[in-house]
Amino acid sequence: MFNSKITSIILAGAVALGSAGVAQAGPAKKSPVPGKPGNQTIVQIAMDVNKTGEFDYLLAAATCPYFDGAIVNLLSGSAKYTLFAPTDAAFEALIPALIDLDLLPEGTPVEPASLCLLDSAVLGDVLSYHVTDGRRFSNSVFNRKSTKMLEMLNGQYVVTNPNFTLNDNAGQTIGVVAPLVNINASNGVIHVIDKVLLP
Numbered sequence: 001m002f003n004s005k006i007t008s009i010i011l012a013g014a015v016a017l018g019s020a021g022v023a024q025a026g027p028a029k030k031s032p033v034p035g036k037p038g039n040q041t042i043v044q045i046a047m048d049v050n051k052t053g054e055f056d057y058l059l060a061a062a063t064c065p066y067f068d069g070a071i072v073n074l075l076s077g078s079a080k081y082t083l084f085a086p087t088d089a090a091f092e093a094l095i096p097a098l099i100d101l102d103l104l105p106e107g108t109p110v111e112p113a114s115l116c117l118l119d120s121a122v123l124g125d126v127l128s129y130h131v132t133d134g135r136r137f138s139n140s141v142f143n144r145k146s147t148k149m150l151e152m153l154n155g156q157y158v159v160t161n162p163n164f165t166l167n168d169n170a171g172q173t174i175g176v177v178a179p180l181v182n183i184n185a186s187n188g189v190i191h192v193i194d195k196v197l198l199p
Contacts, residue, residue: 037135038184043076045185057091060112061127066120081188082136084158084166086196087177091115094196128154129168129199135189137182138164156199170198 038045046059062071095110099117115123131153141150141160148160159167164179174195183190 036184037186040185041076042081042185042188042190043072045183045190054087055085056112057088057115058085061091061115061123064113064116064120064123066116078187080133080135081131081153082134082141082191083131083188084174084176084191084193084197085130086193088112090193090195125154125199126196128152129156129158129197137189138176138180138191141191142179152197152199154199158197166193166197168197168199172198 040048046055063069091112092110095114099110099114129152132150133153142148142162142164143160144162146162149157150160151157156169158169161167164176166174166176168174172195174193174197177192177194179191183192
């Protein structure tokens with residue numbers, strides 16, 4: 001079982017999504033620090049970007065009632081996180097493996113809120129596996145010449161590769177969408193990914 005405070009911190013990072021103060025990295029050989037932090041917190045950005053419909057599942061998961069608002073409260077602060085945010089398409093591809101569809105009335109579409117049918121510890125582990133401490137831009141996450149181990153908030157690791165992909169504990173290869181674009185919040189950096197990381 002997760003310590004409730006640790007779970008809150010872990011899940012807080014996972015809601016961070018969207019784009020504000022987007023800055024593009026220059027040529028990798030210069031190892032630039034891409035731009036100043038945005039003016040909006042992670043929570044503010046998440047709410048704005050949700051209007052695009054691109055991150056409905058991640059937001060729904062992070063705001064499940066059993067988390068009692070802890071995520072939103074924490075991400076309104078100054079703690080710094082880097083997160084890898086799966087798109088809606090990434091969640092939709094995984095839904096049949098995550099949710100027992102027999103729990104839904106026949107013919108019910110699998111809406112983003114359906115993720116709240118998962119046990120809070122299970123969902124917490126998945127979400128925490130998308131977040132790491134600190135503000136990490138592309139040039140810090142990815143090494144141009146070799147793989148790199150990146151510790152996530154659940155204590156497990158992802159492997160980052162020179163070609164801007166990740167490998168998770170389930171053996172998946174995950175692509176980073178627009179890898180040289182770092183999405184800046186006042187309290188974090190977001191990298192959008194095309195699959196859900198599995199611990």
